[in-house]
Amino acid sequence: MQEKDLLTIKDLDVNFYTYEGVVEALDHVNLSLKDGETLGLVGETGCGKSVTSLSVLVLVPSPGKIQGGSIVVNSPNGQRDVLTLDEAAMRKIRGEEISMIFQDPRSALNPVYNVEDQIGEVFMQHRMEELNEEALQQIKKDLAESNNAFKKFFLRYQEGIYAKAVSNPKALSLKVISRIPVLNRYKNKVKQEVRKDVVRLLGLMKIPDPERVVDMFPHELSGGMAQRVVIAMALSCNPGLLIADEPTTNLDVTIQAQILILIRELKEKFKSSVLYITHDLGVVAELCDRVAVMYAGNVAEIAYVEELFKNPLHPYTQALLESIPRPGKKFSSIEGEVPSLIKPPKGCRFNPRCQKATALCSTEKPALVEVDKDHFVMCHLFR
Amino acid sequence: MGMRAFIIRRLLLTIPILLGAVLLVFAVTQLFDPFQRVSLYASDITKISQADIQSLIQQYGLNDPVYLQFFHWIQQLLKGNLGVSRTARQPVVEALVSRFPATAEVVLLSAPLIIFIGIWLGIQSALHRDKIIDHITRASSIVGYSLPSFWLGILLISIFSVMLNLTPPPGRVDTSVFLYTEMYNTGYVKYTGLYTIDGILNGQLWITQNALGHLVLPVTVLISIQIALIVRIMRSSMLEALNKGYIVTAKAKGLPKKEVINKHARRNALIPTVTLSGLLIAGMLNGVVITETIFGLNGVGQFAANAALNIDIAAVLGFTLFSGMIFIFANLLVDISYAFLDPRIRLE
């Protein structure tokens, strides 16, 4: 692990305890992501890509449990193993330092709240102090300019509350007043600010007519728009790491292209590192700097994109690249099926399907070794 | 934006249902023979004699073909005449109106309790699934739902009123209150007809207290029976909501657990619950008939039960129509709340 690594996953083990048995979803997964780079995570359905990404945010759903390993995040607040943090500290990281965009934008959005609400939430959760201060400034300005006695009265009332909010955000009086119906109108000040920010953010997402979209509900948005809203939610607080879990899989091909271009632009603009999960090698070639190939809960190979395409080392990666249909080439696929992870194959999990398997492969599990510079492989053929 | 259009559309939809309901009640009236139906048209109980009955039958064509009868009946209905109640010795409308406050009192006290406690219990059950609190809540609400309301009521009276003397005997208020409000010249004004509220408005808190004491058991009965419905639906819809994608999104945004549950899950879980509160209202209307009878609350329910026993047709049918109207109106409100909660509905 180097100094400039933003994220380092080491020996991550995740199990799912189901009625049918214990699913060993992730088995000693090792990954690292450098600051500013885009790492692609590819693999077939069920290989553990999503579980890995959810683990980074410690959001693995039950019956899953993180059994062991470490996930070290290099943030402005220092280097921390996410798996050792308590919930409160984790909440600060989620949405602010690391955020996530999901595969199906329709189900990722809450149908009963509009866009302003859902994006605004992120601001209100992580940027409350700044918002309160800005509101206070605004009120002070308004007070100075206003002549109307009524207005001045309301403004003074709001000033008092915001001053309290800035100095002591956890004050009991604040908690009480925020629940009383008419008195809690003071919140509108902050909400106005937030709305402006949300509209601006939507504009950055290249959403046309953001003023109108802001009031819409998820069912009124098209697939592409909804995904842009989800991306907006994720980027709102400028996270250092953006995890994208197959964000274009559920979209039309033309929309896919748009979203990819958008993501590429945004990661430049926001200076985020991206962990991009996909099963589409074409997307990887377009978007990513480095790529990690996963199979059945293990990381098979990690390399720079060009290197991987030019010189795939792991038999699985080779077979994968082979199976990409090309004009003039015969149709080929990988023999066999992805194994059940309840009783995974002993040794290397790919060995039943591997053409180059040896006796060692079915007894001993290989380690992830650096074969060339920045080119890691987990295979007994390379020691 | 879609809200206003939705409300208008829903109001328009109510009209055919109202018409249908009226038709249904009329159909039931036809099950009686003309002599019995006379009471539906008489407007003054003192003047009923054999000759009068004949003339009424003539006048309202009770022997005429069905559509003519319907016409006559609707006429009476629109004039606000539901007939005369033999058991109450007053016009049905008067009888219902005078007894309505008693019913309103017990319903207004029970309904919010059922809703809020039920929702809370449902959420807790869902959050602590398969743990002790879940099992206790579900078990007790099933037990409550399986209890015969009349049996429970009598049981509670015998234990708490008769044996332990903790709660007052059946009735709305003690005799002392009755004398104070009805008999003596005390300047007591009946603003609403509900003792609980009037007591406060008249500055006589002891009356309110007295009325509340009498309401403890009936309200308990109503709650025990009805709460299961809310708990069950809230629990299952909460479990469903908690499994949805937007919950993961909310957590990934860094929102605290309380906010995820209350703001995101609960609002969605309330939608099926609100949809089912129509059933709750029906249950309450059904429930008051029995509960009022047992606890002697002298409301419309007790009136109807007594009338049915005595085959007081006008009263029974008048009450049926009346409760139907209330129920239709309540469902209208429920549908509007549903649209308020779920923006997707407004488009339909």
Added chain:
Amino acid sequence: MSGKTWFQEFKASIKPSLKEMRFSMSRLKDSPLSIVGIVIIIFFAIIAVLAPVLAPTNPSWAVYQSFDPFKIPRDGYNPIPTPPNDRHLLGTTEYQYDLYYGLVWGTITAFRVGLWVTFTSLAIGLLLGVLAGYYGGVIDEILMRFTDVVIAFPGLILAMALVTALGVSLDNVMLALVLVGWPSYTRVIRGEILKTKQEVYVEAAKAAGCSDLRVMLRHILPNSIYPIIIMASLDTGSIVLAAAALSFLGLGAPPDYADWGQLIARSRLWIVADPRNLLEFWHAFVYPGLFLFTFTLGWNLLGDAARDIMDPTIRRR
């Protein structure tokens, strides 16, 4: 074609359903409440079946003999209930009707009322719901308006009016409950059919040339059926309670009939009258109530369990 025998193929085809069934059974075992429900119903079923043995008709002390086994034998004319003694296992209620007899034969009445009303409502609802759901159009509209109108009234109240009109008797109570109950079933079934009709596999079946009836029976109904099963088992309990309520109000079974609601009505006066005598007369009140409560509880537990097991959205959690 593979070399498998007919039997081997059959076994292979039902393997997934067997697995699901085993899963259902294990879920059932995990839920103690549902086992309690099943046990309760079996208990009452045994009583109902063995009624003539458990409580023989026309015992020697009966004041008069009757051919109708549902008429409870009475031992005298004294209005005051007798506590349990050698002659009357559970004592008598008002006017000396034997309580034990009433409870045992009342079990049959309970099953009769609950099951008959539920099945009839379900049958009507199934027929009309399928018509409305599958064919749609005008039929659907008319039926829906009809159900809307009936559902616009609270059930018990409308049933009360109907019984008043039709005449007071247990049979009329059952009829009234059917008249009030069929719309709910119709709506649920119609809803399920509408949902299933849109599924792709139905279109596929039609494209493959299946007749309407075949599509209905093999594809739509099996997938729509489980909410109706849940509804029916929950309903049985409520129907029995509703009928008991009507009997209690005096609108159902006559005073000497073996019906639990009727028995509770008989005991009412004696419970709320005099604190000293309370304990003396409790038997007349508590036993019928307990029977009624437990019976309903059994059905409700079963319905709840059925829902937990069959509803695919909560099944695997």
